[in-house]
Amino acid sequence: MAIPVTRMSVPQTRPSPRFSYPNAGRVDFLCRCAPSELQPLGPEPLSLSVGIHAIPHPDKVEKGGEDASFVSSYRGGVIAVADGVSGWAEQDVDPSLFSKELMANASRLVDDQEVRYDPGFLIDKAHTATTSRGSATIIVAMLEEMGVLKIGNVGDCGLKLLREGQIIFSTTPQEHYFDCPYQLSSEGSAQTYLDASFNIVEVKKGDVIVMGSDGLFDNVFDYEIVSIVTKHTNVSESSRLLAEVASSHSRDLGFESPYALEARTKGFDVPLWKKALGMKLTGGKLDDVTVIVAKVVSS
Numbered sequence: 001m002a003i004p005v006t007r008m009s010v011p012q013t014r015p016s017p018r019f020s021y022p023n024a025g026r027v028d029f030l031c032r033c034a035p036s037e038l039q040p041l042g043p044e045p046l047s048l049s050v051g052i053h054a055i056p057h058p059d060k061v062e063k064g065g066e067d068a069s070f071v072s073s074y075r076g077g078v079i080a081v082a083d084g085v086s087g088w089a090e091q092d093v094d095p096s097l098f099s100k101e102l103m104a105n106a107s108r109l110v111d112d113q114e115v116r117y118d119p120g121f122l123i124d125k126a127h128t129a130t131t132s133r134g135s136a137t138i139i140v141a142m143l144e145e146m147g148v149l150k151i152g153n154v155g156d157c158g159l160k161l162l163r164e165g166q167i168i169f170s171t172t173p174q175e176h177y178f179d180c181p182y183q184l185s186s187e188g189s190a191q192t193y194l195d196a197s198f199n200i201v202e203v204k205k206g207d208v209i210v211m212g213s214d215g216l217f218d219n220v221f222d223y224e225i226v227s228i229v230t231k232h233t234n235v236s237e238s239s240r241l242l243a244e245v246a247s248s249h250s251r252d253l254g255f256e257s258p259y260a261l262e263a264r265t266k267g268f269d270v271p272l273w274k275k276a277l278g279m280k281l282t283g284g285k286l287d288d289v290t291v292i293v294a295k296v297v298s299s
């Protein structure tokens, strides 16, 4: 991502996060029943078996890059990724400090009573508790043992849900303009959890969740994600392979990456004289890559 962006909008109240409901029938059922009446979706409670792999930007290897993440086994399981906005380096601020502190705070707060196992409140409390200067995108997913995955997302980290070799759900990136995502910031004038997109999806045993920073999704196509996750059922192996493919594509100047394709559709391309010679904008996006692969299993 390119530069920090701020916007003057500081909420004074703390309303409930706005969830969208891809499966209205199920959620309607959930909303109308008292908690004691809820029936598990499957015969057994579910949890996550998680593999994680990170490969820093080639120029940021020494300090480990600016992505951060955490995994928790609390309740059905919690996974999260944050991506520090690199533009802060121009102001002599280490962009990794904010994302790392944000993830450390979120990890510490997953069982906080006020968070109520809600990704919106977790993002809010973790953001409020973060004192470093900087900004970051963030995605959090929390699994209820009965098979409901709750996702909160600010910016262009992402999550895809795979079932039987097909992607059945994807988050949508949020950005102000090309390469400038929504972000949580130390400056109080950027986005907050109120700007997050929230989703609830049902998951089943055997489903696979792929979560990552934009370094994954800008460099790896959906068909490649499906292929790797389907062929390699071990979550540690599939997360490593996905990260390696992303890192390899990111350094390949001739690769027609998802990033290059999107850039061209947004009007970015090589200069006209190069176009006249039949050339076009290609290549991956050099970036930190963080990949979490989480398989839904019986507890």
Ligand SMILES: [Mn+2]
Pocket: 001, 083, 213, 214, 215, 287, 288
């Ligand atoms: Mn990134």
